[in-house]
Amino acid sequence: MSIIQKTATEQLALLRSGEITSVELTQAYLSRINQIEPAVGAFLRVESETALTQAAEVDRRREIGETLGKLAGVPVAIKDILCTKDTPTTCGSKMLQNFVPPYNATVVEKLRSADAVILGRTNMDEFAMGSSTENSAYHPTQNPWDTSRIPGGSSGGAAACISADMAPLSLGTDTGGSIRQPAALCGCVGLKPTYGRVSRYGLIAFASSLDQIGPLARTVEDTALLMEVLAGHDSLDSTSVDTPVPAYSKSVHQPLESLTLGVVNQHFGEGIDPEIEAAVKQAIATYTSLGATIKNIEMPHADYGIATYYIIAPCEASSNLARYDGAHHGYRADHAEVLAELAEDGSDEGPLVRMYRKTRSEGFGAEVQRRIMLGTYALSEGYYDAFYLKALKVRRLIRQDYDNAFGEVDLIIGPVTANPAFAKGEKTSDPMAMYLEDLYTVTANLAGVAGISLPCGFTESGLPIGLQLQAAPFQEEKLLRAAQMFQNATDFHTRRPELS
């Protein structure tokens, strides 16, 4: 078995015992990337040189007996939405093609102080808006299980690099399902933490009240390991919560006794692929065989999740993305072209306003523009109450649904997506169909609760199927322990796509 097929936890043990060096491990991934990446396109940039430098430094420090961090020497891939000092951070957008942050996101700081090796930047839908990674301004990412299909999104690169063994661990972000959906479609594990569990400082905002950074990995154990490094209060993020971080990587192996799982009937309604329904029901049966009690629960407002999400997220996005106006950060339309345009169409619009317009028309892709317009409209005078304010009220009701549910059950179990990975281009001209990809995942973001996606089967055509578990706020430990129970009883996580 090649070193890159081992889990991060196993690799750490080998690094500690001196059987391998970080440079060897990093080299192994770099050569895998070299071989596979052209077919997958998971990365926007592979940072070979700095990765090897970091790896050599960890090896050197290990040799002289220094105390090293929790991820010492293990490579991690980072979604290109997380600011990294002196490193281009594009957010999958032309708007930020030349943006080099002068500061690190808090999670990047945490990875550095855990002595992780940063392998490169993964591809994503522009500004995390999308469910297929086809909205990247640079190139699409292919699903390693079938390269004619999408890997999901927006953290498509983050999931694809894991399932194609191009990185053992990666960081994604999840605003409406952007970690869990690609994890499901690529057959890996992805955790969306409770809102406030991981600092958002340095995460380029899409929808601030929904965005969370989370880990992706091949196994639950590795996910727990990375989560332990990411979690924690940050004085730079007012919305991060000051509550102790459990030792997830230690407790993950303790099975839960007397586990009660809630099943939401709507999750198996119209529109769900029969193979997915069967696999998820089989997973529920697996839990029953492990001693879990299953309870049907009501989520009366879950049906309004998508509508609510597609008001709140675009509203926040319209404001968060206002800063990309050409005056301060990122792309700016060519000045001579602005003046030429004005002269040509004889508009009385001033050059400043035209510069804004042209910059944003050229710098943002179609989906980003669509959402900015949606949000701007919904926040406008006369529409605010009917859209934004109403959405906030429904959001509270959804949270109430969750609170009621978690009064009865430990976790909610269900599908991550209604369908397996779809073909590239299949939904690009149908935004609504694309938005429905988030059907089962958005409510966790609206309510701020934690959710995890883990492999629970394959379609006949060999596409991965994900199982979603959701937990009450700050119950990541429970979530991970329950997921590990499932993984102990199944082998879906051990299968690999055939790539060459």
Add this chain to the structure above:
Amino acid sequence: MSDAPYEIVVGLEVHVQLKTNTKLFCRCSTKFGKPPNTQTCPVCLGMPGALPVMNKKAYFLGMKTALALHCGIPKFTKWDRKNYFYPDLPKGYQTSQFDLPMSEEGYLDIQSTKDEFEPRRVRIIRAHLEEDAGKSMHDEAAGKGDSRIDLNRTGTPLLEIVSYPDMRSAAEAKVYMQELRLLLTYLDVSDCNMQEGSLRCDANVNLHIPTDHGVIATPIVEIKNMNSFRSVERGIIYEARRQYDVWQETGKVLGELPKQTRGWDDSGQVTRAQREKEESADYRYFPCPDLVPVVVTDEQIEKVRSGIGELPAGLRQRLQSDFGLSTYTAEVIVNQGRALVDYFQELAEACGDHRLAGNWVQGEVLRILKDQEVSIDDFKLTPSQLAELLKLIQAGDLDSSKAKDVFTAMLESGKSAADIVEDLGIERVDEGALEDLCRMLIERNQRVVEDVKGGNEKAVGALIGQAKKENPNVNPGQVRQICLDIIQNM
């Protein structure tokens, strides 16, 4: 303005830069006058991924001011985003407080020392916190030249104090601003430097004009860019006349025209229509998801309240009731600031004669401070040094004109009052000796006696001059009185 054919209605929006070391949502310095863009960080530059963290000191300074303005402090407030595009606003929105401001419904009492208007209570709608924008410097040549932006000021904490339209003249508006600045100075919450922009004022102005068909109101105009008390007054007077002229010309009344924004041009002494930021302002306010709501407790409010100290209105009262000062003297002393009030109190207690102390502080001391352009902190005489001089006046050892000579000499030499009196050879003249002197002078000047008896009391002045020649230490008032008494009894 009583002769004007209209009544002016004014409401003021005052932006106060709070005295914090760091900005409202980041730790950049708020110091004025540094090289452009040197006091910035990812947060106040609005860089992607940067997040705001509230400066608690700013919140408490805002609360202190609101409490001093008698505002109510809600227990729960939040931050909102005011969205608009402008180059001096790097995030594309300003973080402010929209529907749940940190304070509401207060008032500020104003009165005129020059009797320009009746005392008035100006009600405050709200005082809320927000972040300042940067500064744009435009080259107005259309399509040519550069606009430059300095973001040092971006994110500086501002308290916006919005009054009801309760003022009825430009003079009231000016006094409101002066009284507000005095209050802020006493509270020590702002530098209140209008030139540096730490106290800025926008005025909403319109007219109520009595006509045969009842009173009509002219469209409301917001005047910006009034950077001194004088420009507040002049801007409003100008705008009132302009609105009256426009009304006479067009007959347009409130509701028939959109609210206009005009800028005060101090060099031209006119208001000019300003280019709007956006055609019609729809700021798309919504709660800022990056900041948590602010919850305050009764304990916190009481703690802030207990740190407020004595304020101008109360002090003016106390100087009258406890020290017997006149309304005018109390006003003049209090309006100079807390340090002068303290000086006065020490002086009054040291010399014992409160009114004498009040008159000296309001008169001689202030005159010197103005002449020398210094503050009371740099005044050469301590209250106890000056008290020595006042004691000599009380004892009758010095008349007022001699006392002023001694005062001037004390300031010049730094010597004590007693030493100066000795240096100048000032001696108290015995009353018997003084009467003898007067009788002698009357004998010598029979003409004066006749004039005085004939009804011309002023003629006695000639005797005073001669008395001073005989003995420079005589008190002219005393000489005059004694001479008159003797002549009347002759």
